Amino acid sequence: MLPPLQAFTPPLQAFTDLQECPSADALTRAVDRLTGPFGVSHWLYALDLPLVDDRRRQFTLGGYPQLWVERYLEQDYLRIDPIVSHCHDRATPLRWCDAVPTDQRVIDPHQQAIRRMFGEAGEFGLGAGVSIPLHGPGTHWGLMSFAGESGLNPELTRYLPYLHMLAHYVHESARRFIPTMFASPGPAVELPHLTGRERECLFWASAGKTSWEIGQLLGISERTSVFHLQNAARKLGVSGRQAAVARAVTMGLISTY
Numbered sequence: 001m002l003p004p005l006q007a008f009t010p011p012l013q014a015f016t017d018l019q020e021c022p023s024a025d026a027l028t029r030a031v032d033r034l035t036g037p038f039g040v041s042h043w044l045y046a047l048d049l050p051l052v053d054d055r056r057r058q059f060t061l062g063g064y065p066q067l068w069v070e071r072y073l074e075q076d077y078l079r080i081d082p083i084v085s086h087c088h089d090r091a092t093p094l095r096w097c098d099a100v101p102t103d104q105r106v107i108d109p110h111q112q113a114i115r116r117m118f119g120e121a122g123e124f125g126l127g128a129g130v131s132i133p134l135h136g137p138g139t140h141w142g143l144m145s146f147a148g149e150s151g152l153n154p155e156l157t158r159y160l161p162y163l164h165m166l167a168h169y170v171h172e173s174a175r176r177f178i179p180t181m182f183a184s185p186g187p188a189v190e191l192p193h194l195t196g197r198e199r200e201c202l203f204w205a206s207a208g209k210t211s212w213e214i215g216q217l218l219g220i221s222e223r224t225s226v227f228h229l230q231n232a233a234r235k236l237g238v239s240g241r242q243a244a245v246a247r248a249v250t251m252g253l254i255s256t257y
Helices: 012-020 024-038 066-074 082-089 109-123 150-158 160-177 179-183 196-206 211-218 222-236 241-250
Strands: 042-047 059-063 128-135 141-148
Touching (some): 024 059, 042 160, 059 160, 066 109, 082 141, 082 241, 128 150, 141 150, 211 222, 222 241
Antiparallel strands (some): 128 141
């Protein structure tokens, strides 16, 4: 059992001292010292994940087990990862346990893929985690995740305010090591134009609705809802409704249900 919260929470000076770290390596070591007592075995700070523009440079500190990273990339989990889409669209922290579909009877392929992703992460020692969205300055966004074995869930919830503040101090401190990225964000990425009806169909598809159910909700035929979903997928450059939903969410074109 961990000591009381006040026994572990460092003074504000411990956070502000992060801004004095002379290098990214020094910042990484400082974060290791601050997170170790909480049972956090892995943490990841990531800026500008390649959701819209794969050519844009990304910046990371910390990291996950290399074998899990290879598995994650091999399965293209970035495109379905609810942690990434949440942190892209929202400002509130996300406990991983809240992102895992709990109904085992759900046969939706997208939900099954998410459940499989979290299950595999647990096999690599990432059975519990919490992720903090990070936005700004400018148009930059990112996240900071703290993870460990599955039994870590209660502690991560307990210390969430501390981790939330830590993530933002790390975000501010890390900026000094990537000045060119903030000074030159690169050319704007042109987003595909989706019609209002296409967005509506994608929204309800994200809620797990079938084409027939979407038709009933919108007052159109099943065939017409399929038509709009196929058009949206074509514009987004993907194949299939679930890929279209994931792509639209990460581009900020729709919000999840």
